[in-house]
Amino acid sequence: MAEIRRSGELIEVRVGRRERQALAKILERLEPMLEESHWTNSRAYEDDAEEEEFQxxxxxxxxxxxxxxxxxxxxxxEADSPIRLDVEQTWRWLRSLNFLRLALAERLGIEEDGWEEQYSPREHRRPPLATLHLLSWVQEELVEALAGG
Amino acid sequence: MSAIEELAAQGTGTSDQTEQHRDRPWRVIVWNDPVTLMSYVVFVLRRLFGYDLETATQLMLKVHNEGSAVVATEARERAEVTVAQLHAHGLQATLARD
Known part of the structure; x- marks a missing residue:
C-alpha cells in the first residue's frame, strides 16, 4: 500500500508502479468532468450580471x-522517479484531489452529508466509490504530512 | 499580472456604484458540501487567512453543522479576491453585502 510521509522539507508519496498508473488513469478519466461540474465551477454572486463580470x-x-x-x-x-513534493507542489495535489473528488461525487449523485450510510460495505469497496475513497485517503494523508511539518 | 491580482488592484465595482457602496464591507461566506474533507477546509482557511488552528476549526465546524459560515468581512474588491482564492482551492464560496 502507498505511504505518504514528510521527509525534511519535502512530502514523499511512496506509491508502486501499478498505483501510480491507477491514479494517473483516475485523473485522466475524471478531469474532463470538471468542466461540467456545478461544484467545481462555483458562483461568487447570486446576481447574474455581477457573476458575469466576476467570471x-x-x-x-x-x-x-x-x-x-x-x-x-x-x-x-507519469515520471519515472520518486514523487517528492515541496509545499507548493503539495498544494497543487491537494487542490487537484479536491476538484476530482467533487466532480466524482457530483457524478455519483452525492448531495448531502451522511451519504456514506446510503451505500453497502460492498459498494464502498468497489468502484466508483472505492475511487472516491482512494482520492480521499491520498488527500487526507497529504494534509497530515504537510501539517506535520 | 494575473486576473486575480488585477482584481486586487482594481476591483470589479461597476460604474454606477457610489464610493459609499464600494466602501461597505462584504461578507465572504463558505458553504458546506458533502465531500470536501474537514481537515482540508481547516488547512485552506489557515493558509488563506492566517487563522490559528482553533479559529479555523471552529469556522469549519460552523460550515459543516450550520451549512455556511462567514470567514471574512472585507471591502468588496478584497472580498472578490478572497472568493476567487477559495474557488481556486475548490471550496464553495460567495460574497454578499454586510
Missing part, C-alpha cells in the same frame, strides 16, 4: 490554475 475577470485564470495543478500531478505520476 470575466477571474474565470479563465481559475481554469488555467486548475489545469496547471492537474498537469503537475499528472507529470509527477
Amino acid at each position: 470575466r475577470l477571474v474565470g479563465s485564470d481559475l481554469e488555467q490554475a486548475r489545469a496547471d495543478d492537474m498537469a503537475a500531478v499528472r507529470s509527477a505520476l
Whole structure:
C-alpha cells in the first residue's frame, strides 16, 4: 500500500508502479468532468450580471490554475522517479484531489452529508466509490504530512 | 499580472456604484458540501487567512453543522479576491453585502 510521509522539507508519496498508473488513469478519466461540474465551477454572486463580470475577470485564470495543478500531478505520476513534493507542489495535489473528488461525487449523485450510510460495505469497496475513497485517503494523508511539518 | 491580482488592484465595482457602496464591507461566506474533507477546509482557511488552528476549526465546524459560515468581512474588491482564492482551492464560496 502507498505511504505518504514528510521527509525534511519535502512530502514523499511512496506509491508502486501499478498505483501510480491507477491514479494517473483516475485523473485522466475524471478531469474532463470538471468542466461540467456545478461544484467545481462555483458562483461568487447570486446576481447574474455581477457573476458575469466576476467570471470575466477571474474565470479563465481559475481554469488555467486548475489545469496547471492537474498537469503537475499528472507529470509527477507519469515520471519515472520518486514523487517528492515541496509545499507548493503539495498544494497543487491537494487542490487537484479536491476538484476530482467533487466532480466524482457530483457524478455519483452525492448531495448531502451522511451519504456514506446510503451505500453497502460492498459498494464502498468497489468502484466508483472505492475511487472516491482512494482520492480521499491520498488527500487526507497529504494534509497530515504537510501539517506535520 | 494575473486576473486575480488585477482584481486586487482594481476591483470589479461597476460604474454606477457610489464610493459609499464600494466602501461597505462584504461578507465572504463558505458553504458546506458533502465531500470536501474537514481537515482540508481547516488547512485552506489557515493558509488563506492566517487563522490559528482553533479559529479555523471552529469556522469549519460552523460550515459543516450550520451549512455556511462567514470567514471574512472585507471591502468588496478584497472580498472578490478572497472568493476567487477559495474557488481556486475548490471550496464553495460567495460574497454578499454586510
